[in-house]
Amino acid sequence: MSTPAISVHNLYRYFGTLKAVNGVTFEIPKGSVCGFVGANGAGKTTTMRILASLDYPTLGTAEICGYNVVSHPEEVRRLIGWMPDHFGNYEHMTVVEYLDFYARALGYKGKERRQRVQEVMDFTDLGPLAERFSNKLSKGNTQRLGLGRALLQDPEVLVMDEPAAGLDPKARVELKSLIRVLANEGKTIFISSHILSELGEMCDSLLFINGGRIVHHGDAQSMMQETDVTGGLLYDVQILGDAESLSAWCLLHPKVEFLESRKQGGRIRIESNAIDDSAEILHRMIKDGLRVVEFHREQRNLEDAFIDMLGKIDRGEIAGKTPPQMPTTPAFNPPTL
């Protein structure tokens, strides 16, 4: 069996009393795309920073292609491309000079350096912006510049922390297509995002972290099945007139649950999986005076799974794998002092 691209074992990171990462264990095989999902403050960025050798674990091990991030940071840094959620750009420095600086810093020289910068600019389509100052770029172009910088050393593993955050839909689609190309080239991509539908489309597996602990690791389908506690069928219902009347109607019918309001109606769940029951519900709506203009079935999506997962955690139905008790002795105290 080949060495996994990313291997994390019983990883802990405490900041004082805050348990940012609390006994995380997972592996990501080479050449796969893994989405890292979790609420704000769940421990995503801390885990990713440790993987990028920018932070150190309080306890546990993290390896990139078999190299420990603490004991072999130089090797790890040669293998990894890191794209943080936020990074500042330099004043008085053009896009091409920005990439050139990092190419120099990575050890590229002469023609090879210029060629590498050109390749990255071509890939990220930054050519037309080459002479623009890097701190004057739009958010989307800044992210492309960040991706370009991360790709300069042709990394085997790409760790991307919220790369789509703050991007407009067009820039998001462009970024997604770039990530797809990289995935097709066989790079291992570890990506965190709040846009779960996009992660579902891109990723081979999803890693769900909550309160510093992994609560799910598997593909999107298994996550949706695992979290589907109530079953039933989902429908988008559009009506004419008062949209509130739909939620009021649902309250009177115990087999129908009103999930969320939408512009002209809402999203409902019908408890039964039988299609006949759905037809009966529609019939009753019309009979009760709701002026239904649209009634169509919807698939359960990752956002639903995410919400259900949080609900399960709140109810204590999912606790994540119980991590081993962290030793009370701090990991980095020297043995002789």
Added chain:
Amino acid sequence: MSESAIISTPPLPKSATDHLTDFSDRLPPMLVKELRQGLRARTFVAVFLGLQLFLALVMLFATTASGVNGAGGVVSRIIFLFFMLAVLVVQPLRGINALYGEIKSSTIDLMVLTRLSARRIVFGKWAAIVGQTLLLFVSIAPYLILRYFFGGMNLFAEMLALSSVLILSICLTGLSVGVSANRAILIRGLLPLAVAVFFLFSTFGLCTNSSFEYLLREFTMQDEEFVAVFFSLLIGSLYIAWTAFGLGVSAIAPAAENHSSLNRVITLIVMALIGLILYLVDADWEAVPFAIGAAALPGIILAFGEKNFLMPRITEPFVRRGFIGRMLGLLFYPCWSAGVFYATLLIGIIYGLGALGYYHENTLGNYYDPDVSVVLTSLIGCLIFPAAVLVFFQKKITNHLGMYIGILAGSFALMAAMFAIAESTSSQVSLWTFCWLPPVNLCMQGGRFD
């Protein structure tokens, strides 16, 4: 192919990467980056052009008044005044946010992930500002030649004086860049600012004072005493700049890198060198612990300001060397506890020298002022007091050095306030109330309030 076809062929589009040959591959990447940014920075362009414009105007007026007695001296003063303001005040202040800016915008993480070491990053920041300072220095050379035309000028002495200013500027830039990594504004901002304000007033004072010509004459290096002072100041400036430089490197280096041990060894070497010089010039024994203590001061402050954790990768090289390595580790591990041991060693050396001096002078039957040990104890108390306070807040503090210097500065500010109250009320009550505070105690050693 016809001629018209050749003419009508559009030129090949110029690649965006074509101009990336503007700086050689031999230059450090950080230097290239900083020069590209710095040479476009408004501050530098304004200083450079302003200096040129002003000196050109001065020369123009001086030429018209060339017959007037002492015109050359006035020109020298003006050249020195503006050059010193530019390189001792403006240029070092440009390094004030050099590293913190990178830390704040998270770009330091991106740099750390490349092959740039922390030392190369700090060096690049420093070298870029120094490079621009050199450019300013070179640009005033034509005015010096013109100044020579007016006569009454010792070219060697003035060039040496200007070079000394340049070296001082290089050290001050090292100081401001080095401390710019610290999160505490007290260190990062106020320290370089205080130094700049000091040099601002010193520059004006020096260039408008009647002793200016006398000082310039000293740069002919005829007076041995002046030579000794000159080189002592030079070594002191370089040492302080190096210490601050090391501070910057430690602050941005990954936790698995050890930069403190080397600095501690250098402090010991500097102390030994100063001890050797004092021995060779047969210095007064009473001055020895103070001179050695001055050299140890940065080392003690940095040791007390160390963070309180260690990574196995740092302890490994020490532990591998067995018992001796472990013992050395007790002094040289880059952590707070080892820092305390190291500072204790330095304090022990200072006290030891004081005791040795007392014993030596007594043996020879010479007078040795007993107040030396009292003042020495108060001075050392001033350094230990903030460290003792820090012990109580150990777990809550993340910026040990900032906190240490903050308490140190605060205790001296309190001393100044109590002294002022005592002066204005002609009463010692305020001083006696705080006599337990080492700086106040030190102030009371002056003999004024005994």
